[in-house]
Amino acid sequence: xxxxxxxxxxxxxxxxxxxxxxxxxxxxxxxxxxxxxxxxxxxxxxxxxxxxxxxxxxxxxxxxxxxxxxxxxxxxxxxxxxxxxxxxxxxxxxxxxxxxxxxxxxxxxxxxxxxxxxxxxxxxxxxxxxxxxxxxxxxxxxxx
Amino acid sequence: xxxxxxxxxxxxxxxxxxxxxxxxxxxxxxxxxxxxxxxxxxxxxxxxxxxxxxxxxxxxxxxxxxxxxxxxxxxxxxxxxxxxxxxxx
Numbered sequence: 001x002x003x004x005x006x007x008x009x010x011x012x013x014x015x016x017x018x019x020x021x022x023x024x025x026x027x028x029x030x031x032x033x034x035x036x037x038x039x040x041x042x043x044x045x046x047x048x049x050x051x052x053x054x055x056x057x058x059x060x061x062x063x064x065x066x067x068x069x070x071x072x073x074x075x076x077x078x079x080x081x082x083x084x085x086x087x088x089x090x091x092x093x094x095x096x097x098x099x100x101x102x103x104x105x106x107x108x109x110x111x112x113x114x115x116x117x118x119x120x121x122x123x124x125x126x127x128x129x130x131x132x133x134x135x136x137x138x139x140x141x142x143x144x
Numbered sequence: 145x146x147x148x149x150x151x152x153x154x155x156x157x158x159x160x161x162x163x164x165x166x167x168x169x170x171x172x173x174x175x176x177x178x179x180x181x182x183x184x185x186x187x188x189x190x191x192x193x194x195x196x197x198x199x200x201x202x203x204x205x206x207x208x209x210x211x212x213x214x215x216x217x218x219x220x221x222x223x224x225x226x227x228x229x230x231x232x233x
Contacts, residue, residue: 060233103231
């Protein structure tokens with residue numbers, strides 16, 4: 001299990017984005033670095049537009065290739081890495097779906113916020129297992 | 145030789161290398177050469193022997209889907225790039 005450290009302000013940004021896109025899914029990128037093998041330090045939270053067609057956004061998200069490249073280049077500019085993705089589950093639990101697993105990348109942190117009736121309820125962090133068979137939960141630690 | 149840019153989440157399988165030199169006359173051959181150099185990459189690039197749907201490959205700024213797909217010819221000095229589709233539900 002990895003420990004993911006992020007600030008209260010960053011968590012608020014993630015959860016507020018999920019509330020702002022409710023009843024649709026909202027998503028974005030996480031930039032940061034890994035100071036030791038068990039710790040991921042989030043440094044930048046980058047909400048971006050959900051590019052799925054509007055009628056599918058209630059349970060699907062997709063980020064554009066242009067936004068992906070922009071996030072990688074921004075991370076490189078800051079001397080950090082693109083380390084993960086966050087998204088919301090409107091009126092559903094903060095655990096990954098089969099669809100999430102099928103589209104997940106290894107070595108990425110996946111933060112999922114459950115948004116219940118428009119209000120962020122809980123955010124959990126997940127990581128795809130090496131064999132792609134399931135996710136394991138990471139531990140979120142809120143600092144500052 | 146042609147080279148390919150590896151996206152951040154897959155660099156754990158390329159010894160941290162952002163750019164890898166590949167050989168092959170087509171995109172398919174180039175990607176299989178890449179997977180041959182770094183076998184652990186294979187399951188993240190291919191499923192049932194085909195390129196995963198969320199793995200997008202560009203030659204320069206051109207998406208190979210708008211060229212000849214994985215049959216697109218690769219020239220000696222081409223610069224390829226993998227950009228993963230980030231999606232979920």
